[in-house]
Amino acid sequence: MTAVLQLLKRTQPxxxxxxxxxxxxxxxxxxxxxxxxLFERHVVAVRRFLxxxxxxxxxxxxATQETFARAHAQLVKLTDHDRFKPWLLGIxxxxxxxxxRVRQHDVLEEEDDVPDAVIPSPNPESxxxxxxxxxxxxxxxxxxxxxxxxxxxxxxxxxxxxxEIAAALGWSLATVKNEIHRARLKLRAHLLPHLTxxxx
Amino acid sequence: MSRxxxxxxxxxxxxxxxxxxxxxxxxxxxxxxxxxRHELNWLESxxxxxxxxxxxxxxxxxxxxxxxxxxxxxxxxxxxALVAMAAAAALLVLVGRVESPVPSLAVAGTxxxxxxxxxxxxxxxxxxxxxxxxxxLGVGFQCSQPVPASFLASR
Ligand SMILES: [Zn+2]
Numbered sequence: 001m002t003a004v005l006q007l008l009k010r011t012q013p014x015x016x017x018x019x020x021x022x023x024x025x026x027x028x029x030x031x032x033x034x035x036x037x038l039f040e041r042h043v044v045a046v047r048r049f050l051x052x053x054x055x056x057x058x059x060x061x062x063a064t065q066e067t068f069a070r071a072h073a074q075l076v077k078l079t080d081h082d083r084f085k086p087w088l089l090g091i092x093x094x095x096x097x098x099x100x101r102v103r104q105h106d107v108l109e110e111e112d113d114v115p116d117a118v119i120p121s122p123n124p125e126s127x128x129x130x131x132x133x134x135x136x137x138x139x140x141x142x143x144x145x146x147x148x149x150x151x152x153x154x155x156x157x158x159x160x161x162x163x164e165i166a167a168a169l170g171w172s173l174a175t176v177k178n179e180i181h182r183a184r185l186k187l188r189a190h191l192l193p194h195l196t197x198x199x200x
Numbered sequence: 201m202s203r204x205x206x207x208x209x210x211x212x213x214x215x216x217x218x219x220x221x222x223x224x225x226x227x228x229x230x231x232x233x234x235x236x237r238h239e240l241n242w243l244e245s246x247x248x249x250x251x252x253x254x255x256x257x258x259x260x261x262x263x264x265x266x267x268x269x270x271x272x273x274x275x276x277x278x279x280x281a282l283v284a285m286a287a288a289a290a291l292l293v294l295v296g297r298v299e300s301p302v303p304s305l306a307v308a309g310t311x312x313x314x315x316x317x318x319x320x321x322x323x324x325x326x327x328x329x330x331x332x333x334x335x336x337l338g339v340g341f342q343c344s345q346p347v348p349a350s351f352l353a354s355r
Contacts, residue, residue: 032272039266043259065265072270121237124244129252137249157250159215162208181207188242195245 021081028075035075039068042085045158046092052141052153053096063099067092083167086160090168093150100146119188122195133194140190144183151176152183204229204236214243 014023014037023041026034046067051060070091078087129137141149151169154160160168166176206226212218213226230236266272 035270035272036263039263043262044254047259047262048254061262062265064259064262065269068262068266069269072266072272121239121241122245124241124248127245127248127252129249133249134253137253156246157254159217184242184246187246191249 019082020084024075024078024081024084027072028078035072038071038084042088043068045085046088049089049150049153049158050092050096052138052157053093053146053150054099055138055142059099063092063095067095070095083164085158086154086164086168089154089158089160093169096150097146119192122192126196136191136194140187143190144186148179148183151179152187155180204233206236207239210236210240211243214240214247 012018014033018037020038020041023034023038027038043064047060047064050063050067051057054060054063067088071088074091078084080087127133141153144152147169151165151171154165154168155162162173162176162180165171165180166173169176171179206229209218209222209226210230213223218226226236227240230240
């Protein structure tokens with residue numbers, strides 16, 4: 001009977017509307033098409049997250065593949081079926097940190113000073129991320145410590161809730177909020193010279 | 201950060217996560233509150249930059265690596281060179297039908313066995329009588345001549 005139900009489930013088509021939660025359950029039941037759908041849905045985000053953490057495209061490619069391979073191997077352990085993305089980014093962050101340790105390129109980043117002065121704000125309507133601004137944007141991100149950067153990216157780039165970030169990184173909610181706040185101030189201070197003036 | 205203490209709500213406005221009513225209310229508030237306006241300007245600018253940056257990546261090639269590491273089936277793909285070769289050959293067969301009698305294969309005027317570099321060469325000619333065994337393994341068009349079993353066994 002269970003086998004029949006599983007077979008019926010498997011024959012349901014996978015569409016863009018199929019929620020992650022359903023895909024996770026189907027992938028846990030051994031349906032590789034469901035896992036591939038999860039891959040296709042999240043690979044762009046994971047790859048960008050890893051490129052931002054590792055700052056090297058080829059390393060990010062390898063780490064992306066490793067992240068999904070680990071996710072596949074550990075998927076049975078995921079009990080919060082609707083939290084696939086935070087869980088996945090948590091794995092990606094671990095993979096990135098391992099890669100960095102192996103490379104030993106990154107020195108320990110010291111606790112940085114966060115600018116406290118009130119700075120002007122840009123006009124969001126005139127923000128155009130051309131190649132020049134993207135370069136400064138990438139630089140500004142790279143100034144942040146890796147942990148802080150991971151938290152900021154999870155929130156701003158990948159839309160995770162603060163609680164999800166806390167769970168993914170194993171931090172308290174207060175730490176997540178504080179880290180993202182500090183990351184933001186630093187990002188803004190770096191970007192300010194390259195953005196144009198306040199909206200009236 | 202907004203000293204109104206509404207940073208997280210403003211953030212939800214900037215990212216589009218906030219309900220419409222709340223977004224409308226906070227935007228109206230920000231018109232009169234310099235701190236919230238400042239914060240919202242920044243939040244919206246950050247959101248705009250992250251959004252513009254997203255979706256510029258090419259990632260399709262990564263599945264093969266995941267599949268091989270996970271024991272999942274990778275999509276079967278022909279090597280590029282073979283695809284190019286098959287396309288070139290198909291084109292030449294079509295052209296050959298118009299311009300010449302039944303073609304057989306030779307590479308740019310030489311009868312040497314084909315090297316892998318030659319697979320990308322657009323200068324492939326078909327000459328009558330040349331054996332199909334000169335086709336690289338895996339090229340996907342039909343051979344009208346029988347291939348000897350000894351040749352197949354040697355591969
Ligand atoms: Zn206010």
